[in-house]
Amino acid sequence: MLTSQKMRELAPELDPLRIGTGWQEADLAKPQVFIESTFGDSHPGSGHLDQLVEQVRAGVRDAGGFGARYFCTDMCDGESQGTDGINYSLVSREMIANMIEIQANATPFDAGVFIASCDKGMPGNLMGLLRVDIPSVVVCGGTMQAGPRMLTLNELGVYSARAERGEIPASELAWAKLHACPSCGACSFIGTASTMQIMAEALGLTLPGSALLPATSPDLLKYAYRSGQRAVELAREGLRPSDLITKESFENAILVHAAISGSTNTLLHLPAIAHELGIEIDGDTFDRLHRGAHFLLDLRPTGKWPAECFYYAGGVPAIMEEIRASGFYESCQRWLDDFNARQHQQLTRRNIIRPYDEALGVDGSIAVLKGNLAPEGAVIKHTACPREMFEAVLSARPFDSEEECLDAVLHGKVQKGEAVFIRYEGPKGSGMPEMFYTSEAISSDPELGRSIALITDGRFSGASTGPVIGHCSPEAASGGPIALVEEGDLIELSVERRALNVVGVRGERKPPEEMERILAERRAAWRPRALKYRSGALRLFSEHAASPMKGAYLEFA
Numbered sequence: 394m395l396t397s398q399k400m401r402e403l404a405p406e407l408d409p410l411r412i413g414t415g416w417q418e419a420d421l422a423k424p425q426v427f428i429e430s431t432f433g434d435s436h437p438g439s440g441h442l443d444q445l446v447e448q449v450r451a452g453v454r455d456a457g458g459f460g461a462r463y464f465c466t467d468m469c470d471g472e473s474q475g476t477d478g479i480n481y482s483l484v485s486r487e488m489i490a491n492m493i494e495i496q497a498n499a500t501p502f503d504a505g506v507f508i509a510s511c512d513k514g515m516p517g518n519l520m521g522l523l524r525v526d527i528p529s530v531v532v533c534g535g536t537m538q539a540g541p542r543m544l545t546l547n548e549l550g551v552y553s554a555r556a557e558r559g560e561i562p563a564s565e566l567a568w569a570k571l572h573a574c575p576s577c578g579a580c581s582f583i584g585t586a587s588t589m590q591i592m593a594e595a596l597g598l599t600l601p602g603s604a605l606l607p608a609t610s611p612d613l614l615k616y617a618y619r620s621g622q623r624a625v626e627l628a629r630e631g632l633r634p635s636d637l638i639t640k641e642s643f644e645n646a647i648l649v650h651a652a653i654s655g656s657t658n659t660l661l662h663l664p665a666i667a668h669e670l671g672i673e674i675d676g677d678t679f680d681r682l683h684r685g686a687h688f689l690l691d692l693r694p695t696g697k698w699p700a701e702c703f704y705y706a707g708g709v710p711a712i713m714e715e716i717r718a719s720g721f722y723e724s725c726q727r728w729l730d731d732f733n734a735r736q737h738q739q740l741t742r743r744n745i746i747r748p749y750d751e752a753l754g755v756d757g758s759i760a761v762l763k764g765n766l767a768p769e770g771a772v773i774k775h776t777a778c779p780r781e782m783f784e785a786v787l788s789a790r791p792f793d794s795e796e797e798c799l800d801a802v803l804h805g806k807v808q809k810g811e812a813v814f815i816r817y818e819g820p821k822g823s824g825m826p827e828m829f830y831t832s833e834a835i836s837s838d839p840e841l842g843r844s845i846a847l848i849t850d851g852r853f854s855g856a857s858t859g860p861v862i863g864h865c866s867p868e869a870a871s872g873g874p875i876a877l878v879e880e881g882d883l884i885e886l887s888v889e890r891r892a893l894n895v896v897g898v899r900g901e902r903k904p905p906e907e908m909e910r911i912l913a914e915r916r917a918a919w920r921p922r923a924l925k926y927r928s929g930a931l932r933l934f935s936e937h938a939a940s941p942m943k944g945a946y947l948e949f950a
Contacts (some may be wrong), residue, residue: 395424395443395503396425396502397424397501397561400790406575409835416459424458424629425459425502426503426504426621427463427506427508428460428508429463429508429521429683431463431466431489431514432466433464433467435472436467437580438510438514438578438579438580440577440719441577442478445613446462448632449620452464452616452624453624453625453740454621456621456624456894458504462588464792467513468482469511470585474829479826483722483825484517484875484931485517487660487946489582490518490521497521504528504628504919506524506530506620506621507519508535510608511586512658512855515552515592516665516666518531523638523666524827527872529619529622529624531594532603533593533603534577535579536606536703537575537576537577537583539575540574543582543617544573545700547691550830552565552835553566554837559583562907563758569588576609577796579651580700581701582700583654583692583696583855584656584694584856585656585662587856588650588653588656588659591605591709591712592655594707595645596680597642604708605704607701607813610704622832623844623921624652634670635880638834639672641932643666645660647663648716649709649713650758652690652716654700657772657774657864660679660944661825662863665944665945665946667944675942676770679718683757685756686718686758688776689712689747689752690747690753691747692745696872698740698752698851707740707746715747715748715749715784724827741936752906758774760885762892763891763893764892766875766878769942771863771864771865773863774858774861778860778888779843779859781847786793786883786886787811787812787883788810789878789879789880789881789884790807790812790814790817791879791880792813795831798828798847802831802834809841809844811885813846815847815850816865817876819850819866819869819871820937820945821871821935822869822870823851826927828861829857832858832861835847835860835861836858846861846886847859848862848893849861849862849863849865850866850869851863852864868940868941877912877916879898881900882899883895884896894908896908
């Protein structure tokens with residue numbers, strides 16, 4: 394017997410309450426499908442999802458089921474940048490997963506369809522669906538089109554920093570603001586939103602080929618309809634995510650992550666998603682699998698083209714085919730032709746997804762660095778970092794908030810050869826916000842972008858470029874070594890050796906044993922700070938968030 398029908402026998406009020414909601418008597422005995430989405434007016438990635446909800450519902454109906462609509466709107470990292478609102482970003486992932494758990498378990502369903510697009514909505518839905526573990530299909534909300542001159546939102550940080558320094562007129566920044574988001578969908582670059590859509594398909598939770606379609610494409614509506622039909626089939630088959638997804642599934646997804654040069658935030662999200670199934674994925678897993686992996690996708694922010702081109706080149710199936718080095722997936726030539734006409738380009742699919750033996754790089758796209766500064770690890774996207782910064786010894790310049798650091802960068806108070814620290818911005822410190830404006834201010838400066846490193850226990854936007862190192866663990870609020878760094882310390886960075894160490898004091902290099910003694914003395918004198926947030930969701934997060942390199946999920950042990 395279907396779960397929903399068992400529920401009807403146990404709860405006599407269920408039928409009349411559903412009839413009062415608008416169900417017909419005939420609907421009550423059908424397979425019941427939970428349709429969860431992040432629809433809302435919160436940002437372009439969620440504003441169009443109601444259309445997909447209705448297509449899913451139609452597919453469920455035509456397959457003989459009944460779809461019930463539930464909503465948990467996500468927030469927008471981009472709209473919150475530069476304010477304390479961004480501190481709510483990572484914890485919102487946990488709250489979305491919690492809300493899905495509550496909604497789906499309070500009135501059990503036979504299957505679920507989960508519809509999301511963006512940074513925390515997609516991983517929150519993936520965590521939630523694995524937690525409730527009902528037969529499930531994910532529908533990705535797709536990506537927005539690029540604006541004129543192939544403008545995409547990730548370029549706004551550069552426009553803003555250049556305007557602040559007087560390098561471009563205010564009118565140029567105003568033009569970019571008006572044209573960077575010409576349609577609904579996730580931002581058109583391989584940031585966190587796009588990456589997590591691709592990860593959903595790589596894990597096998599979407600229909601093949603459905604991740605990161607252009608959000609305005611009629612093909613997306615067709616995929617949504619078919620997803621609704623598939624959910625009813627899964628309800629009858631009783632096939633749950635836990636029956637399908639293994640540790641190898643996550644490792645395969647990480648190989649795709651390497652091929653697309655995915656967002657560093659994936660190192661927060663995939664471990665947290667895997668945790669819902671009792672599977673351990675950590676920074677070492679990413680580092681191991683990225684070594685020797687071929688980087689193939691020539692899309693922004695590390696490449697040339699906007700993310701809408703991904704589908705035109707064959708999408709996730711094409712990436713997987715190239716990883717297997719067994720040919721190329723044919724798909725959507727008409728959309729590529731339309732893009733070329735609109736943007737006056739002459740792209741072929743091979744311009745976007747490179748053949749395996751013509752890779753853009755052959756060592757993945759991220760590295761996990763360890764040492765006395767980051768015993769648990771820190772992450773760098775080396776495909777977005779100038780080669781000059783792969784090996785460096787820098788002078789430490791610590792700041793205890795992003796606001797202080799950004800002001801110093803924008804007003805010439807940071808010098809080349811410095812390791813700029815932003816600390817107390819980890820999960821327990823302030824919710825682990827993105828350091829996007831500071832990273833963009835650095836990478837937009839030709840001199841600083843090739844001569845300094847930005848190191849933080851916070852995180853970066855998937856759009857961030859430059860010599861930026863995030864997730865430094867343990868974080869400062871937990872007494873991690875990043876809290877002990879003093880101005881003038883010598884910081885050793887080596888991407889090749891995966892090293893991040895404090896190697897000297899006041900510009901003078903010290904033997905390793907002496908450096909450990911100095912750090913031990915500083916640790917003994919260090920005192921924890923009072924909690925920044927004393928109530929609400931961020932208080933809960935600051936008390937229970939796991940280490941950044943574990944995924945920063947809520948743990949209560």
